[in-house]
Amino acid sequence: VVVADVEQDVMDTTVAALSASHPGRVSGILTDVSDDASVEALADQVFAVHGRCNLLFNNAGVGSGGGGRVWMHEPNDWRWCYGVNVFGVAHGIMAFVPRMLESGEPGHIVNTSSGDGGFAPVPTAALYASSKAAVSCMTESLDHHLRQDSGVMGASVFYPSGGLMDTGLFTSQRNRPLELERVRGGTGRASMTFTEMKDRLEKAGRTVKVADLDELGRFVVECVARRQYVIGRELERTVELLHTRADAIGRFEMPPPHDMGL
Numbered sequence: 001v002v003v004a005d006v007e008q009d010v011m012d013t014t015v016a017a018l019s020a021s022h023p024g025r026v027s028g029i030l031t032d033v034s035d036d037a038s039v040e041a042l043a044d045q046v047f048a049v050h051g052r053c054n055l056l057f058n059n060a061g062v063g064s065g066g067g068g069r070v071w072m073h074e075p076n077d078w079r080w081c082y083g084v085n086v087f088g089v090a091h092g093i094m095a096f097v098p099r100m101l102e103s104g105e106p107g108h109i110v111n112t113s114s115g116d117g118g119f120a121p122v123p124t125a126a127l128y129a130s131s132k133a134a135v136s137c138m139t140e141s142l143d144h145h146l147r148q149d150s151g152v153m154g155a156s157v158f159y160p161s162g163g164l165m166d167t168g169l170f171t172s173q174r175n176r177p178l179e180l181e182r183v184r185g186g187t188g189r190a191s192m193t194f195t196e197m198k199d200r201l202e203k204a205g206r207t208v209k210v211a212d213l214d215e216l217g218r219f220v221v222e223c224v225a226r227r228q229y230v231i232g233r234e235l236e237r238t239v240e241l242l243h244t245r246a247d248a249i250g251r252f253e254m255p256p257p258h259d260m261g262l
Contacts, residue, residue, distance in 0.1 A: 002046050004031035006060075006175055010168070033060045033088030036095070043095040052105050055224065058092040059112045059158075061085050062172035063191065064127035073127050076180045083180075085131035089138060097146075106152040108224050110231070111139040115159045119238050120245055120258040143229060158220060159232035163211035164201070166194045 001018060005011035008030055015028040029045055032038040046053055064073070064081045089111050100107040116122050117129025118136045136157050143155035173191040192200070201208050216233075223231040232238075245255040 001026045002042075002050075003028040004033070004042055006030070006032050033058075033091055034083035036087075036091045039088075039091040039095045043099060046096075047099055052103050053096055053100055054105055054107050056092060056096050056100070056107070056109045057112070058089040058109065060088050061112060061114075061169060062175070063169055064125065064131075068124055068126070070126045074182050074184065076182055077127060080176055080180045081127050081131050082134075085128070086134045086138075089135055093138075093142060097142075100153065101150055104152070107150075108153065108227070109139075109142065109146075109155040110158050110220065110224060111135050111142075111155065112158045112160065113139070115161055115232070115235075115238060116258075118157070118159055120241055120255070123257045154227050154229075156224060156227075156229055156231050159230070159235070159238075160211070160216070161233045161235060162216060163209035164194070164198060165211050165213065167213070170194050170197050 001022070003011055003014050003018070003026065005014070005028065011028040011030065015026050018026040027049075029042050031042045043053075062081060062084045064077055093109065097109065113135040114129070114132040116125060117132035121133070122129040139155050139157040146153045146155055171191045171193060198208050198210070219233065220231055241258060248255040
């Protein structure tokens with residue numbers, strides 16, 4: 001297993017945790033997925049050391065920052081969010097997939113989208129949601145192309161579900177490059193911890209279920225083994241939403257708004 005992260009200390013912690021049960025089988029490579037050269041260097045090292053890559057997880061993601069209205073976002077907000085959420089996935093595909101195809105080995109790519117945007121727009125998070133919609137569309141095309149060009153490769157789109165995720169997403173602004181800071185209206189670095197987000201939702205009257213990330217990870221691997229295209233849990237509400245949206249669009253009407261499904 002090769003772990004790639006933009007933060008050295010976080011990556012080292014992850015590598016150490018995995019190495020405890022899999023000694024000698026886990027390594028880490030510092031990588032900025034928004035930089036195509038950095039991802040190419042990652043692929044170079046992976047194939048130089050291991051000679052192949054069977055599973056690629058394009059999982060890096062950041063929150064958008066900035067204002068809630070579409071027109072309140074600054075160009076740097078778009079560059080920051082899309083640079084990681086969209087171009088990060090594209091860079092992974094471009095750097096790894098040609099080599100995976102050339103190797104002839106069985107392989108699978110998992111791209112992380114979101115239930116908040118990956119299925120339907122979220123008016124309260126337009127920038128983040130639109131970036132995840134791009135990931136969903138990109139993955140569908142990728143899987144179609146892989147099935148055409150290879151009998152042993154495929155792709156899946158992962159919609160993290162099952163509760164609020166205790167990840168670094170809520171404080172991802174800490175890694176926002178200085179050159180992509182907001183020009184007006186603050187720095188764009190305002191963010192809250194997982195606990196603060198959970199408390200905020202509960203104070204608003206929401207019942208917050210916290211996802212078991214270890215169990216979710218095992219579930220994803222099981223789905224990949226079955227070559228399941230859509231990976232997600234508790235998607236009944238999403239299916240209902242899609243039916244409602246389809247009905248509205250069929251009547252040439254604006255679909256009802258979709259709230260964050262936390």
